[in-house]
């Protein structure tokens with residue numbers, strides 16, 4: 315059995331106090347001055363440890379409090395209350411909600427899967443990936459202990475084309491020429507960042523984390539050229555042409571933007587370095603002609619089709635507002651109809667905010683998934699988009715130290731990897747490559763709604 319892929323995590327504190335979900339409101343008026351005040355009974359020592367932070371110009375109690383409600387319930391005069399922090403409620407947007415941001419911060423800090431308490435109080439359906447329910451009917455087999463212990467569940471995937479058939483030589487040996495391929499132990503590729511105070515330190519942290527995790531990072535070609543020590547794990551994004559200043563040697567993968575002369579650009583690259591895995595980045599849309607373009611790019615010889623939605627998870631403006639999951643499903647079905655699905659590596663990205671989104675995107679039909687904003691969140695990003703408006707980043711992302719950023723990204727991926735194992739174990743799938751297009755193991759809310767109610771309300 316091959317050696318198990320394991321991600322070593324190390325607790326790495328935030329640089330700035332985390333914006334907590336709730337705040338303590340502590341009234342002094344009416345206090346009985348009990349001999350044994352509940353504040354001295356806090357098992358986390360919150361009231362002793364609280365201080366004034368010059369980073370946030372405020373009390374650190376909300377950062378320290380674990381919300382156990384012991385002091386709230388214990389005060390005989392009911393002078394201690396907890397309230398939802400309005401600053402926390404204002405974090406992020408519809409996709410990167412306060413809950414998603416907090417959960418990613420916590421994973422980047424601890425490397426552990428966040429535990430949100432008993433039961434789930436939220437809705438069972440929502441937009442995008444929230445309208446998918448995975449079939450967890452195998453949840454008792456293998457056991458949870460087995461997932462992290464005896465059982466072998468592989469999260470390895472390949473980036474590259476596959477031949478439609480093998481040519482066998484004398485004695486049954488494989489005579490087909492091997493096609494260029496990059497094998498990664500996680501179905502996650504670090505993608506270009508859609509916003510942020512993107513200093514060289516940020517890119518260095520991402521490059522070094524990709525190397526430590528043995529996955530790939532797509533990054534602007536000038537940063538990839540600068541970070542030559544990690545070149546094996548970097549895929550320079552070059553736009554439409556290969557810059558003369560970029561030597562291709564040392565890289566295993568490169569990414570080109572889809573354009574009219576994409577065939578000629580590929581031919582130039584392959585003439586220079588035939589064994590390079592060449593990915594083409596194509597804007598995902600609900601336009602059915604996307605399928606023909608993917609097939610055409612494949613016929614040119616591209617090794618990976620990077621099908622990229624916006625960072626919101628939706629298609630570019632000017633289309634119908636389709637979500638990435640629906641665009642992957644459409645592309646997957648179209649490629650099956652063209653009988654080329656197994657030959658093409660489809661890397662999907664845009665709007666991947668949580669570990670479960672990776673698995674769900676693969677179930678829809680992706681071979682691997684690109685991750686962007688969560689890398690920023692690992693480095694403390696609040697998804698406030700001040701940087702997009704040209705204003706100062708409240709957490710000075712650009713000033714991180716690369717080793718700190720590396721630990722945070724590795725922690726996040728360590729927690730995500732464990733969630734991949736949990737989901738795959740519960741689905742009885744031991745091979746991440748088998749997730750691709752396994753739509754029989756998913757229920758889509760839209761399908762259920764149509765099957766259940768269409769006849770009732772269609773008027774027929």
Ligand code: SF4
Nearest residue numbers: 356379380382383385
């Ligand atoms: S709610 Fe719990 S953790 Fe928070 S201050 Fe009170 S006793 Fe401490």
Ligand code: SF4
Nearest residue numbers: 695696698699701707
């Ligand atoms: S915290 Fe805000 S300003 Fe800083 S990188 Fe994130 S979105 Fe941009």
